[in-house]
Amino acid sequence: MSGGADNKAGIFSQAKRIVIVGAGAVGLEVARQLTERGETVRIVDDRETGVEKARAKGFFVERINLQDDEELKRVGIGGEADILFALLDEDASNVFLVISARAIAPALPIVSISGAHDTIERLHAAGATKVIDPYRISGYKIYERMHRPIIAETLEHTVFGKVNLDIAEIHVQKDSFLHGKYLDELFIEERYNLIVLGVVDREYGDQLVFATDPKRHRMDSGDILVVIGPEEAFIKFHRDLNADNK
Amino acid sequence: MKASDLVIRLAYEMDESEAYARAKQAAYDLLENPHSRIRPYFDLLMMALVLSSVFLLLYSVKHHLGAWSGWFENMVVSFFILEYLGRMWVYSSAHRIILDEYEKSELINQPFRLSRALWSVLRSKWSYISSPMAIIDLLAILPSYRPLRILRLFLLFRLFKMFRYAHSIQQFGSVLREKRIELFSLFTFLMFVLLVGSSVIYLFESPESGGQVEGFFEGIYWSLVTLSTVGYGDITPQSFEGRLVTMVLIISGLGVLSFFTSIIVSAFQEKMGEVRDRRVASLLEKKKGYTVICGFGRVGQVVAEYLSRDKLPFVIIDSDGEAVELARRLGYLVVEGKSERIGLLQMLGVGRSAGKILCLTGDDVVNVYVTLSARQLDEKITIISRANQRQSVDKLLHAGANHAIEPFKIVGLIAGEYVGQPVAFEAIHGIVMGENDITLEAIRVPPDSWLDGKTIGETPLEEMRLILFGVTTPMNRSSNHVRNHFDLESQRFQFNPGADFVLLGNDILLVFGHKYSVSHMRQQLKSGRMER
Numbered sequence: 027m028s029g030g031a032d033n034k035a036g037i038f039s040q041a042k043r044i045v046i047v048g049a050g051a052v053g054l055e056v057a058r059q060l061t062e063r064g065e066t067v068r069i070v071d072d073r074e075t076g077v078e079k080a081r082a083k084g085f086f087v088e089r090i091n092l093q094d095d096e097e098l099k100r101v102g103i104g105g106e107a108d109i110l111f112a113l114l115d116e117d118a119s120n121v122f123l124v125i126s127a128r129a130i131a132p133a134l135p136i137v138s139i140s141g142a143h144d145t146i147e148r149l150h151a152a153g154a155t156k157v158i159d160p161y162r163i164s165g166y167k168i169y170e171r172m173h174r175p176i177i178a179e180t181l182e183h184t185v186f187g188k189v190n191l192d193i194a195e196i197h198v199q200k201d202s203f204l205h206g207k208y209l210d211e212l213f214i215e216e217r218y219n220l221i222v223l224g225v226v227d228r229e230y231g232d233q234l235v236f237a238t239d240p241k242r243h244r245m246d247s248g249d250i251l252v253v254i255g256p257e258e259a260f261i262k263f264h265r266d267l268n269a270d271n272k
Numbered sequence: 273m274k275a276s277d278l279v280i281r282l283a284y285e286m287d288e289s290e291a292y293a294r295a296k297q298a299a300y301d302l303l304e305n306p307h308s309r310i311r312p313y314f315d316l317l318m319m320a321l322v323l324s325s326v327f328l329l330l331y332s333v334k335h336h337l338g339a340w341s342g343w344f345e346n347m348v349v350s351f352f353i354l355e356y357l358g359r360m361w362v363y364s365s366a367h368r369i370i371l372d373e374y375e376k377s378e379l380i381n382q383p384f385r386l387s388r389a390l391w392s393v394l395r396s397k398w399s400y401i402s403s404p405m406a407i408i409d410l411l412a413i414l415p416s417y418r419p420l421r422i423l424r425l426f427l428l429f430r431l432f433k434m435f436r437y438a439h440s441i442q443q444f445g446s447v448l449r450e451k452r453i454e455l456f457s458l459f460t461f462l463m464f465v466l467l468v469g470s471s472v473i474y475l476f477e478s479p480e481s482g483g484q485v486e487g488f489f490e491g492i493y494w495s496l497v498t499l500s501t502v503g504y505g506d507i508t509p510q511s512f513e514g515r516l517v518t519m520v521l522i523i524s525g526l527g528v529l530s531f532f533t534s535i536i537v538s539a540f541q542e543k544m545g546e547v548r549d550r551r552v553a554s555l556l557e558k559k560k561g562y563t564v565i566c567g568f569g570r571v572g573q574v575v576a577e578y579l580s581r582d583k584l585p586f587v588i589i590d591s592d593g594e595a596v597e598l599a600r601r602l603g604y605l606v607v608e609g610k611s612e613r614i615g616l617l618q619m620l621g622v623g624r625s626a627g628k629i630l631c632l633t634g635d636d637v638v639n640v641y642v643t644l645s646a647r648q649l650d651e652k653i654t655i656i657s658r659a660n661q662r663q664s665v666d667k668l669l670h671a672g673a674n675h676a677i678e679p680f681k682i683v684g685l686i687a688g689e690y691v692g693q694p695v696a697f698e699a700i701h702g703i704v705m706g707e708n709d710i711t712l713e714a715i716r717v718p719p720d721s722w723l724d725g726k727t728i729g730e731t732p733l734e735e736m737r738l739i740l741f742g743v744t745t746p747m748n749r750s751s752n753h754v755r756n757h758f759d760l761e762s763q764r765f766q767f768n769p770g771a772d773f774v775l776l777g778n779d780i781l782l783v784f785g786h787k788y789s790v791s792h793m794r795q796q797l798k799s800g801r802m803e804r
Contacts, residue, residue, distance in 0.1 A: 042691055056683060056687045059681075059685065063691070109691055160683045161569075164677055164679035165571045165578065168571070172563070172654070176714045176744060179760050179761060180742070183759075184767070195696040219756065219768055237739050238737040238738065238784065238785050239737075252696045256755075
């Protein structure tokens with residue numbers, strides 16, 4: 027998770043088309059960061075004041091009626107949108123939006139925020155793929171700052187910070203040198219200066235298994251590795267992967 | 273002249289003597305200082321002495337006690353005398369008053385008059401002696417002096433001494449003091465009714481006219497008994513006029529009683545918040561390094577939840593009644609009020625014993641203001657503030673905050689990660705939030721332990737199923753076995769050090785692992801052995 031990842035979308039995947047609903051403080055901040063990462067962002071809101079404020083700050087915001095399914099379809103929900111963010115200030119509005127969007131697009135990943143703790147379950151029930159609780163995260167960050175200062179400082183300066191240390195996922199392809207190998211015979215830590223945090227081993231399910239797991243994991247196509255490392259290490263690793271493919 | 277020279281020299285010596293100042297400070301801490309640690313114990317001891325001496329007095333009415341009770345009484349009284357003199361001593365500084373007189377007379381070039389100086393000393397001490405508390409103290413001592421044995425009744429005055437030591441009784445007194453105007457008018461009314469009632473009953477119920485009231489005192493006694501709705505019935509009115517007055521007295525008695533009750537109740541209700549706040553402050557008095565949370569919104573609630581899980585002391589300030597009610601229901605220490613008020617922050621120990629202050633309101637203006645006030649009160653306190661807008665971060669840091677947290681920026685970071693790499697997102701989200709069993713933990717290498725001087729390759733990290741993220745070392749350490757390092761504020765983070773990297777004492781290992789593995793590792797470091 028880093029700021030030094032302006033070109034990450036370019037290296038790792040195609041730019042995604044994202045619809046952000048809600049032009050409040052959260053919506054605009056998310057829009058700003060996603061735009062920085064090179065994603066295609068479309069912001070919509072239904073309140074005149076919110077739209078104008080956002081426009082004054084230099085964001086392009088479309089005003090649509092969020093209760094009208096046709097208008098939701100028009101901005102890409104159920105169509106070309108890859109991800110929907112429901113970032114309205116009111117919990118009830120978010121729940122309503124998530125329900126409408128889920129009805130239109132059953133497979134669309136929907137991320138929402140919750141203001142109160144008990145809304146999280148409701149949003150999940152309404153069909154949200156992921157619910158982020160900004161206040162819980164902030165509260166935990168503050169707590170960590172106070173009582174685990176070394177961890178907080180390290181994370182802030184490395185993974186969350188401006189330096190080029192990233193967490194990324196690597197998808198194992200059929201013809202790459204990873205295919206068929208056991209994790210512990212690859213020596214990724216030493217060869218590439220990348221730390222393997224965990225794997226999604228399809229033999230055991232779709233869950234992420236941490237590398238602390240005592241089982242030996244064999245990499246097959248479709249498996250995913252989650253690794254931490256500096257940008258140049260990723261570039262080298264990808265070069266080797268691609269060289270293999272040819 | 274000789275005597276006054278001697279006195280002044282003595283006064284100067286006292287003024288300069290460190291031992292004297294220390295002794296006086298110790299006495300002040302013991303007797304008067306509301307913030308001292310030792311005073312609550314002293315108060316408890318004195319309360320025990322008061323209660324046991326009064327108990328002995330009551331017990332001796334029907335029982336004969338041995339010689340030890342005399343000894344005990346003497347001990348108690350000598351304690352009281354010492355306390356009385358001690359309080360008089362710390363009340364004002366006699367040598368300072370003399371020196372002030374002397375310096376003043378030097379300044380205006382007048383001869384120094386010892387008698388005048390002594391007179392002002394006496395005056396200042398007299399103002400102590402004549403204070404209500406000191407009079408009670410004296411009355412608690414005097415009855416023990418044999419020739420004044422008649423005053424034994426006054427021994428009960430010792431009970432009043434409890435006022436000094438029990439904080440709650442003092443609060444009761446202060447509540448009553450605030451309502452003195454209402455109480456006074458009620459008292460005047462009561463006196464008036466009493467006077468009228470007893471005069472009337474005295475006139476109409478005299479023995480000559482067949483009644484039972486023989487003197488005016490009996491009239492007052494009867495009126496009061498009737499007015500208070502006690503009504504013993506030992507004296508009953510016989511005449512028509514007497515009965516008429518009884519009815520009036522009963523009705524006005526009900527009024528007086530209910531008026532009195534309502535004054536007391538409303539006084540306590542008005543004072544309730546203040547009493548509660550003071551209780552919070554006195555509970556905090558005993559703690560050190562606690563956290564003050566300004567704003568009990570969603571972020572404040574989460575922080576409080578984590579702190580109370582770890583049993584760490586904290587206190588909450590919020591101006592919103594609903595939030596305060598919620599905090600109170602959850603059993604947290606809370607004060608209702610605006611955190612912008614410097615007095616409130618001071619009452620909660622900012623600048624004295626508070627270790628951290630968190631400004632977490634949803635209003636950046638308030639957060640900046642509180643940050644600034646807190647920094648002014650205490651240079652060393654840790655301040656963490658919430659920045660609701662990106663532009664506020666610099667302002668908060670400039671106002672003196674150690675850290676500023678941006679809730680919406682974190683959402684942005686996480687959202688961005690989710691868009692790009694949902695699997696990695698799950699991993700980091702879990703670790704960062706500490707919600708999984710797998711956590712990121714810091715393990716310090718104790719100097720001279722078995723880990724000190726080992727290379728990474730020799731450590732049992734892999735067998736313990738810990739993944740090494742990196743090592744933090746002092747700034748100046750560089751190593752050929754590290755390909756990337758990142759400088760933190762005062763330390764250097766060596767990312768993924770190679771197998772030949774040598775660990776030294778006070779280095780910190782940052783490891784991912786199951787929390788059991790981490791605590792196992794910590795335990796082995798503590799026990800000083802490495803078990804394979």
